[in-house]
Amino acid sequence: EVFRRAVPAAGPGPADDPEALTAAARAHLRDRFLRARVAVTGANFLVAETGTLVLLESEGNARMCLTLPETLISVAGIDKVVPTWDDMEVFLQLLPRSSTGDRMTPYVSTWTGVTPDDGPRAFHLVLLDNGRTRALADEVGRAALRCIRCSACLNVCPVYERTGGRPYGPVHPGPIGAVLTPLTRGVESAADASLPYASTLCGACADVCPVKIDIPDLLVHLRGKVVESRRRRPVPTPEMALMRGLAWTLGDPRRHEAAVRRGARWARLLSRGGRIRRLPGLLGKWTEARDLPAPPAESFRGWWDRTRA
Numbered sequence: 494e495v496f497r498r499a500v501p502a503a504g505p506g507p508a509d510d511p512e513a514l515t516a517a518a519r520a521h522l523r524d525r526f527l528r529a530r531v532a533v534t535g536a537n538f539l540v541a542e543t544g545t546l547v548l549l550e551s552e553g554n555a556r557m558c559l560t561l562p563e564t565l566i567s568v569a570g571i572d573k574v575v576p577t578w579d580d581m582e583v584f585l586q587l588l589p590r591s592s593t594g595d596r597m598t599p600y601v602s603t604w605t606g607v608t609p610d611d612g613p614r615a616f617h618l619v620l621l622d623n624g625r626t627r628a629l630a631d632e633v634g635r636a637a638l639r640c641i642r643c644s645a646c647l648n649v650c651p652v653y654e655r656t657g658g659r660p661y662g663p664v665h666p667g668p669i670g671a672v673l674t675p676l677t678r679g680v681e682s683a684a685d686a687s688l689p690y691a692s693t694l695c696g697a698c699a700d701v702c703p704v705k706i707d708i709p710d711l712l713v714h715l716r717g718k719v720v721e722s723r724r725r726r727p728v729p730t731p732e733m734a735l736m737r738g739l740a741w742t743l744g745d746p747r748r749h750e751a752a753v754r755r756g757a758r759w760a761r762l763l764s765r766g767g768r769i770r771r772l773p774g775l776l777g778k779w780t781e782a783r784d785l786p787a788p789p790a791e792s793f794r795g796w797w798d799r800t801r802a
């Protein structure tokens with residue numbers, strides 16, 4: 494039904510016939526391509542040796558952009574540059590096999606500027622930085638720029654499998670997105686800062702990555718960056734204030750002992766039937782989903798002093 498609404502040429506035929514749907518989409522898009530004067534494509538790789546763009550796809554729509562409209566604009570990240578065709582040969586094998594398990598993608602297009610009487614008459618290449626230089630400046634994080642967007646890490650990720658792409662924000666989804674988005678945009682916003690934590694660090698992504706990006710290692714590195722950026726804030730977050738208080742208490746044995754004694758007394762007052770069901774203030778988050786056992790009447794230190802002193 495959705496297809497019929499968006500593609501009038503689909504007609505009233507059976508909605509579950511793949512061949513009919515494909516034919517309708519083809520007729521609809523062919524008409525659009527024949528009328529378009531400007532087309533915009535991306536590119537999977539740029540071969541520096543000859544200044545050639547390379548694009549791999551399954552449907553042939555990019556190929557139509559490359560052949561029919563008068564003007565072609567291609568937008569590609571600066572991380573897509575490979576030095577020579579010898580390098581390209583390796584990536585041409587890696588990308589389809591890691592992406593869809595095919596030996597080769599149905600359409601592989603290459604173009605190097607314009608050719609008289611063939612394809613577009615004007616060609617513009619937009620090289621996109623958009624935070625990539627910032628990522629390159631991070632000596633650990635720069636490994637993520639090796640990504641060839643094969644999506645193998647998305648396919649094996651137990652978190653992405655359940656959440657889908659939307660919670661990762663608008664740039665890249667999945668494990669590599671949880672690395673690339675904070676690397677290119679920074680960790681100042683709460684949404685970007687949360688991405689490095691969207692992982693169990695199980696390592697499945699690193700196992701399948703064809704260019705050997707150690708994604709769990711990068712996620713841990715970025716978690717460190719998130720903590721550093723929070724420390725720089727003039728007003729500490731409640732969590733940071735709590736951790737600072739804890740560091741002060743644990744930094745001295747007498748303070749620690751006094752805190753344990755007083756804390757245990759308060760905790761016992763809050764307990765019912767040997768369990769604490771609700772803690773006050775910020776600590777209440779802990780008891781939203783679990784109970785705490787009440788502390789014993791005598792601490793280990795107290796017992797030690799009483800029996801061994």
Ligand code: SF4
Pocket residue numbers: 591639640641642643644645646647669698701702703704705706
């Ligand atoms: S990080 Fe590796 S596995 Fe994930 S999309 Fe990039 S190249 Fe593929």
